[in-house]
Amino acid sequence: MQGDSLSRYAGWPIIIGAGLAGLMAALELEEPCLILAPSFTGEGTASTLAQGGMAAAIGPEDSPALHAADTLKAGAGLCDPAMVQRITEAGPHAVETLLRLDVPLARDEAGQLALHLEAAHSRKRIVFAGGDRSGHVMLHHTLQAARKKETIHWLEGTLEGFYAPDGSLQGVWSSAGFIPTGRCILASGGCGGLYQHTTSPLANRGITLALAAQAGATLRDMEFTQFHPTALIAAEPTHRLALISEAARGAGAVLRLEDGSRFTEELAPRDVVSRAIAAQLQQGHRVFLDGRTLPGGAFSAHFPAITQACHAAGYDPDNQMLPVQPAMHYHMGGLKVDHKGRTTLPGLWACGEVACTGLHGANRLASNSLLEALLCGQWAGQDVNACVADASPTIVAAPPCPTASTDWPLRVEMQHHLGILRTRTGIEQLLERTLPLARHNLCALTASFIAWGALHRLEQRGAHWRDDAPGLQPARHYDWHLHDLPL
Structure with a gap:
């Protein structure tokens, strides 16, 4: 058409x-x-x-x-x-x-x-x-x-x-x-598709956010990206990871290290559990979700679709602990x-x-x-x-559509520098890569807004955790427009 x-x-x-x-x-x-x-x-x-x-x-x-x-x-x-x-x-x-x-x-x-x-x-x-x-x-x-x-x-x-x-x-x-x-x-x-490890559709890369910003719309609190604590680590990794629902932990599944020990409260808020897992992974541990003995019956009976995804990745949740990691969600x-x-x-x-x-x-x-x-x-x-x-605009002829790229080669860099644990140095390194692209690449523009917000929020709040910043500061929102970025 x-x-x-x-x-x-x-x-x-x-x-x-x-x-x-x-x-x-x-x-x-x-x-x-x-x-x-x-x-x-x-x-x-x-x-x-x-x-x-x-x-x-x-x-x-x-x-x-x-x-x-x-x-x-x-x-x-x-x-x-x-x-x-x-x-x-x-x-x-x-x-x-x-x-x-x-x-x-x-x-x-x-x-x-x-x-x-x-x-x-x-x-x-x-x-x-x-x-x-x-x-x-x-x-x-x-x-x-x-x-x-x-x-x-x-x-x-x-x-x-x-x-x-x-x-x-x-x-x-x-x-x-x-x-x-x-x-x-x-x-x-x-915009989860901007990240290397994500449970989101890969096509969701924040492209429409960038288009709206180009048209003059205001963006708010772009730095808050939530990582789901329990994405399945597949034997053959793909970009979009299978999610193991929080309902599994609600039903009694627990998080364990490779030696079987527990290390966090499973039903804490997502940001708390994700940081706890990320800290263990950084120390070289492996983290598993153990649903082998749910009080209400077999894991597969509770969660048939998750079980199917586990089987496809080579795991049996009724009889094995499942290797997990946080993923952008x-x-x-x-x-x-x-x-x-x-x-x-x-x-x-x-x-x-x-x-x-x-x-x-x-x-x-x-x-x-x-x-x-x-x-x-x-x-x-x-x-x-x-x-x-x-509702009725008065347009006689359609103006030409501006062109921009939606290719995105920086998923690994997004994961590393704008993941669960962030630092000023890492954020600035990412901006050095994204800002030069942002005028002509819509993914880079959205990524730049996320990084720009993370750079300016000098605190540890919710899903945004700056290792080099103090704890909670007075609560405020950060609104951004296209002209705020040094493009």
Whole structure:
């Protein structure tokens, strides 16, 4: 589909991304809209890889206030309390939404919704589906609902740029051509693919973050990159590592060194557990997750999809300890948005991992990501519905699309210098590599923003840990624009 064939979409809301956040936004829209994504099968999205499930305070001994308190504690002083309250209070509504979409959430013997316990949660509050395939099952049913809605249209391709010559959005460039529009919802995922060891889709390299920054949008707290403590070390390593869900530790799996000794509290916040593992690895130890004697039955019965991944890597979790290491998993920073999902660029909304909503602060609480994606996708769609009057840009001819590279040869350097433990020297060495590339390479631009934020945050907070900096300093956010980088 090229050229003039795209003119039919002029003025329509355009949604970039077909994960949970993007699909929920599309389902909320009251007029025809277009979803632009590389595929529409769920493959390549972080949503479909989510194992544990979605956090929501629906248990008899739980409450949104307790959920909010756990979220604020994990966020290490940088959460937006109002946003935390809004999202945790809407958690039960999000569960109802999944049930309306016919998502087969797991139930206990009494027929009530079953709940997992995960790290840093004070209560069992994780609803799940398909054993350990929650994201896949939730996304599949949401995709089915979107397919049935006649006003949702689909265009296979990628985003190549935003057109905002006067400081507000007037169109988007796609790989299929230019589409004039004054409304775009960005739901394109994170930037884990910038790292050597990651559990994220490899295509998620922060490209759309760079494009939004080039168009004038504000980025916030880019240095907060969360490393999941337990990614499986494969016998034949690949870039994207298999994740062993936090629910495994919630079910009783423990972390051990090669001699069988334990060294950390398994259900501490992710940043704490990741640093503990990283410290042991630096000392030459090997770290294993031991799920051989779970109190509720065999590991394979609890976690069939994880077991399949273990078997593919040559391990039997029922009878062997699993070698693990931390891997880049989630980006808490991103596009600065308000409670409606509006970025600082008029006409552009963002939701899901690409957005910095204030929910996660410096360290995301486990299983809050699907909750945020569902709710913030809905809220962005509802707000776009209220912006019909300003939706039609007056563009006679499509301007030329700027060209930039998306090749990324510095995954190892990102892992080494912007990993779990950071120093000023290492960050500066990385910037010496990325900044010269950043004018013409979108991956390098996003990597430079992450490094620039890490260089200026002189403290140890949440997922950002400077070995050469003091402990917590007064809490503050760091907002960045393209002109802040020495390009």
